Amino acid sequence: MSKINYYTAEGLKKLQDELNELKTKGRADMARQIAEARDKGDLSENAEYDAAKDAQGLLELKISKLEEVVSNARVLDESTIDTSKVSIMTTVKIKNKKNNASFKYTLVAEEESDLKTNKISVKSPIGKGLLGKKVGDIATIDAPAGKIEFEVLEITIE
Secondary structure, eight states: OOOOOOOOOHHHHHHHHHHHHHIIOOOHHHHHHHHHTTTOOGGGGHHHHHHHHHHHHHHHHHHHHHHHHHHTEEOOGGGGOOTTOOOTTEEEEEEEEETOOEEEEEEGGGGBBBBBTTTETTTTTTHHTTTTOOOOEEEEEEEEEEEEEEEEEEEEEE
């Protein structure tokens, strides 16, 4: 059973571009490496050829997985997102109840998460803990350092 994941248009385009790159350039590079290794003599004792064939298998596996992700991907229409509660594609401002530090995160699909741009996965501990919360709610997150409480300050779409 395949799992549908929701992406921004930009996130889905990135996945499609990566898939296209692997199918074209990646496969061509792999074929060249195999041909070069084959030219080096006896295939039964050619470690370079074996390594190239293994790498080809890994490339095909990656392509297959990415094709599955792309085929099950849906672009989320931002106009249909309910900002009364935290959900995928919402930007949430939270405050750590212990040290009063505030953070702003956008909840995204796992493949789109990027902490440098404050995009966290809905499958991460913080993402899971925030889903469904409303402004003013307290989310208790199980973190490696113990339980952390965050207050939801605002929910927007950015």
